[in-house]
Amino acid sequence: MSTENGLSKRFEITGGDFGKAGEVSTKIKEILQEIGIDSTIIRRTAIATYEAEMNVVMYAKKAELTLHLTPTKISIRVYDDGPGIENIEVAMQEGFSTATDEMREMGFGAGLGLPNIKKNADRFKISSTPGKGTALDITIYLNQAGKK
Amino acid sequence: MNLNEIIEKLKLQVLTAQDKLDAEVSYGYTSDLLSDVIANSKEGNLWITLQTHQNIIAVAKLKDLAGIIIVNNRKPEEETLKKAEEENVPLITTEETAFNISGKLYQLISTQE
Numbered sequence: 001m002s003t004e005n006g007l008s009k010r011f012e013i014t015g016g017d018f019g020k021a022g023e024v025s026t027k028i029k030e031i032l033q034e035i036g037i038d039s040t041i042i043r044r045t046a047i048a049t050y051e052a053e054m055n056v057v058m059y060a061k062k063a064e065l066t067l068h069l070t071p072t073k074i075s076i077r078v079y080d081d082g083p084g085i086e087n088i089e090v091a092m093q094e095g096f097s098t099a100t101d102e103m104r105e106m107g108f109g110a111g112l113g114l115p116n117i118k119k120n121a122d123r124f125k126i127s128s129t130p131g132k133g134t135a136l137d138i139t140i141y142l143n144q145a146g147k148k
Numbered sequence: 149m150n151l152n153e154i155i156e157k158l159k160l161q162v163l164t165a166q167d168k169l170d171a172e173v174s175y176g177y178t179s180d181l182l183s184d185v186i187a188n189s190k191e192g193n194l195w196i197t198l199q200t201h202q203n204i205i206a207v208a209k210l211k212d213l214a215g216i217i218i219v220n221n222r223k224p225e226e227e228t229l230k231k232a233e234e235e236n237v238p239l240i241t242t243e244e245t246a247f248n249i250s251g252k253l254y255q256l257i258s259t260q261e
C-alpha cells in the first residue's frame with residue numbers, strides 16, 4: 001500500500017513458533033533494500049525489528065507490526081495483545097529476562113533484546129498494560145540530522 | 149584473512165555456502181546468546197557457538213557475519229542447513245571445543261596481522 005506521504009505496510013507476527021521467527025524482519029529488510037535505503041540504516045532497522053519480533057514470539061501470542069516509511073524516517077509500531085510487562089524499567093535493564101529454560105537452551109534470554117532495540121533506534125517508546133498487551137514505537141531517521 | 153584459509157588451517161568442515169568462502173574474516177566472536185551476538189559481534193566476524201537451530205542463520209544475516217562455526221562436533225538441524233543454503237551463510241563444524249577453536253582462530257588472525 002503506497003501513499004503520497006510514503007509507504008505503509010502491515011505484517012502479522014504469530015507467537016509460539018520459534019522456527020518461523022525472523023520472517024517479518026527479513027521481509028522488512030528486503031523491502032528497504034529494494035528501495036535502496038542506506039545499509040547501516042537497514043541493519044539497525046532489521047535488528048530492532050528482529051528483537052521485537054522474537055519477543056512477540058516468546059512472550060505474546062500475536063502482534064501486528066506496521067512499517068511506515070517517509071522521505072525522512074522509518075517508523076515501526078509493534079502492537080501485541082500478550083500478557084504485558086509489569087515493570088518496564090526493569091524489563092529494559094540489560095540482563096533482565098523471564099525466558100524459560102527451553103528458550104535459554106536455544107540462546108534466548110540474555111535480556112538484551114529491548115536494550116538492543118533502544119540502541120539501534122533514534123527514538124524508542126514502549127508502553128504496556130499487564131493483561132492487555134505491549135506496544136513498541138521505533139523511529140529511525142534517514143537523514144544525518146537525527147541520526148545516532 | 150579469508151574464510152578459506154582459516155578453514156584449511158584449522159581443518160574445519162564446511163557444510164553450506166561453498167561459494168562464499170573467499171569472504172574476508174574481520175575477527176571472531178564466541179557466544180551462545182543470540183542477543184549478545186546481535187549486540188556485540190561485528191560485520192565480517194566468524195561466529196563460534198554451540199547453537200544448532202535455525203535462528204542462528206537469521207542472526208548471522210542480521211549482522212553480516214562471515215560464517216558460523218558449530219563446536220563440539222554438534223550437527224546443525226535439518227532446517228538450519230536448509231536456511232543456511234537459502235541465505236548463503238557458511239555453516240562450519242568442528243569437533244573442537246569453543247575454547248580451543250577460539251584460541252586457534254585468535255592465534256591465526258593475530259599472528260597474521
Ligand SMILES: Nc1ncnc2c1ncn2[C@@H]1O[C@H](COP(=O)(O)OP(=O)(O)OP(=O)(O)O)[C@@H](O)[C@H]1O
Nearest residue numbers: 055059084091097098108109110111112113114183
Ligand atoms: N512483547 C512482550 N510481552 C510481554 N513481555 C515482554 C515482551 N517483550 C519483552 N518482555 C519482557 O521483558 C523481558 C526483557 O526482554 P528482552 O527482549 O530485553 O530480553 P529477553 O527476551 O528476555 O532475552 P533476549 O532478548 O536477550 O533473548 C522479557 O524477558 C519479558 O519478561
Ligand SMILES: [Mg+2]
Nearest residue numbers: 054055113114
Ligand atoms: Mg528479547
